[in-house]
Amino acid sequence: MKKIVIVGGGTAGLAVLKNLHRRYKKAEYTIIEPSETHYYQPLWTLVGGGVFPFQKSQRNFADFVPDDVRWEKDYVAQFFPEENVLELKSGKRMEYDVLVVAAGIQLDWHKIEGLEETLGKNGVTSNYSAKHVSYTWQAVQECQSGRALFTQPNTPIKCAGAPQKIMYMAEEDFRKRGLRDQVEVHFASAGAAIFGVQKYRDALEKIVEKRDIQTTFQSNLVKIDGEKKIATFENIASGEKLELEFAMIHVVPQMSAPDFIKQSPLANAEGWVDVDQYTLQHKCYANVFSLGDASGTPNSKTGAAIRRQGPVLTNHVIAYLENQPLQEKYNGYASCPLITGRGKCILAEFDYDGQPDETFFFDQAKERLSMYLLKKYFIPFMYWNAMMKGYF
Numbered sequence: 001m002k003k004i005v006i007v008g009g010g011t012a013g014l015a016v017l018k019n020l021h022r023r024y025k026k027a028e029y030t031i032i033e034p035s036e037t038h039y040y041q042p043l044w045t046l047v048g049g050g051v052f053p054f055q056k057s058q059r060n061f062a063d064f065v066p067d068d069v070r071w072e073k074d075y076v077a078q079f080f081p082e083e084n085v086l087e088l089k090s091g092k093r094m095e096y097d098v099l100v101v102a103a104g105i106q107l108d109w110h111k112i113e114g115l116e117e118t119l120g121k122n123g124v125t126s127n128y129s130a131k132h133v134s135y136t137w138q139a140v141q142e143c144q145s146g147r148a149l150f151t152q153p154n155t156p157i158k159c160a161g162a163p164q165k166i167m168y169m170a171e172e173d174f175r176k177r178g179l180r181d182q183v184e185v186h187f188a189s190a191g192a193a194i195f196g197v198q199k200y201r202d203a204l205e206k207i208v209e210k211r212d213i214q215t216t217f218q219s220n221l222v223k224i225d226g227e228k229k230i231a232t233f234e235n236i237a238s239g240e241k242l243e244l245e246f247a248m249i250h251v252v253p254q255m256s257a258p259d260f261i262k263q264s265p266l267a268n269a270e271g272w273v274d275v276d277q278y279t280l281q282h283k284c285y286a287n288v289f290s291l292g293d294a295s296g297t298p299n300s301k302t303g304a305a306i307r308r309q310g311p312v313l314t315n316h317v318i319a320y321l322e323n324q325p326l327q328e329k330y331n332g333y334a335s336c337p338l339i340t341g342r343g344k345c346i347l348a349e350f351d352y353d354g355q356p357d358e359t360f361f362f363d364q365a366k367e368r369l370s371m372y373l374l375k376k377y378f379i380p381f382m383y384w385n386a387m388m389k390g391y392f
């Protein structure tokens with residue numbers, strides 16, 4: 001029996017485990033996951049937007065682990081890929097024949113001065129925090145006048161559309177409550193534009209203009225004073241500081257590869273797992289594979305990307321174990337359901353080259369109720385009932 005070890009039991013790790021476990025019987029499986037709770041994070045936009053309670057996004061991790069799979073409830077601390085060994089935080093060492101690294105992305109909350117002290121109060125919130133996502137809708141409700149700020153940092157993040165989806169939901173709510181003249185809605189981003197892919201950027205820019213949303217680009221949030229309600233941004237080109245007062249602020253922190261990966265021989269120069277962007281196999285260690293947010297593939301980091309990476313990776317793990325060539329290619333597909341209000345959504349789908357790679361025959365850059373219902377009901381249903389059972 002071969003030993004297959006999977007690091008991380010989030011979207012990527014669990015989907016890969018369940019797929020391989022069903023298809024490849026000549027192996028013993030171990031999944032290393034420190035958390036007892038599995039979260040369906042894409043729902044947090046709708047939790048923060050007051051549509052679903054937080055509980056809907058979580059399930060017991062144990063319920064997903066097949067009886068004959070070993071679950072190590074611990075953190076991986078170090079990799080020794082030359083020896084095919086890894087070490088857990090407890091000090092325990094484990095050997096493997098194949099390693100799949102799916103440990104997600106690290107949220108660097110500490111990189112914004114003052115944020116950790118004030119997150120969850122003073123109108124400071126984030127849909128990226130399991131602990132504070134439920135506070136987002138409260139902060140929107142409590143905002144009666146002044147500036148509602150929504151930020152996006154200068155690093156890769158998971159779901160690059162999420163920083164603005166919650167803004168459209170909040171803006172709609174201010175309007176419905178008759179407060180739109182009193183509340184300025186402001187998107188302050190370190191990026192150069194509202195969205196990276198031209199087709200959807202054009203559509204979003206029109207929405208931003210029509211809904212009178214203020215924008216500041218190339219500005220990275222570096223400091224928050226929660227008591228005084230002042231956010232400080234730094235221009236990424238000039239370093240010039242800009243202070244903006246806020247009544248509420250939705251913060252998206254800087255993100256990076258998990259530290260234990262950054263510091264390991266598996267990392268590329270930026271700290272992500274150094275895999276080939278098409279085969280998902282490590283560039284130096286042939287028995288190491290990676291997908292999801294932790295991998296060094298230059299796609300937009302989303303659960304949707306994992307839906308396309310998963311079949312490539314699992315087929316390649318099996319091919320590797322059977323001494324067959326790795327013949328499939330992941331094309332960088334990612335998807336982002338850009339909710340623009342309750343009942344409205346643009347379904348962005350694109351590849352490595354930023355070219356649309358769409359599922360439907362109609363113009364997906366148009367806001368549609370059908371795409372909102374897809375995001376709200378169909379995709380979560382598929383997540384729990386197909387992907388988490390190993391069907392991509």
Ligand SMILES: Cc1cc2nc3c(=O)[nH]c(=O)nc-3n(C[C@H](O)[C@H](O)[C@H](O)COP(=O)(O)OP(=O)(O)OC[C@H]3O[C@@H](n4cnc5c(N)ncnc54)[C@H](O)[C@@H]3O)c2cc1C
Nearest residue numbers: 008010011012041042075076103104159292293302303304
């Ligand atoms: C607010 C929000 C909205 C989003 N919206 C969308 C959307 O609309 N569509 C979409 O496709 N995606 C969306 N995403 C992104 C999506 O959730 C992620 O891209 C996806 O969860 C990545 O899966 P992953 O398995 O790589 O990482 P995760 O699901 O984060 O899992 C990583 C796992 O690794 C574990 N881990 C961490 N460190 C260690 C360690 N040292 N040892 C062992 N295990 C470890 C963690 O406990 C975790 O369980 C959204 C995310 C957020 C936060």
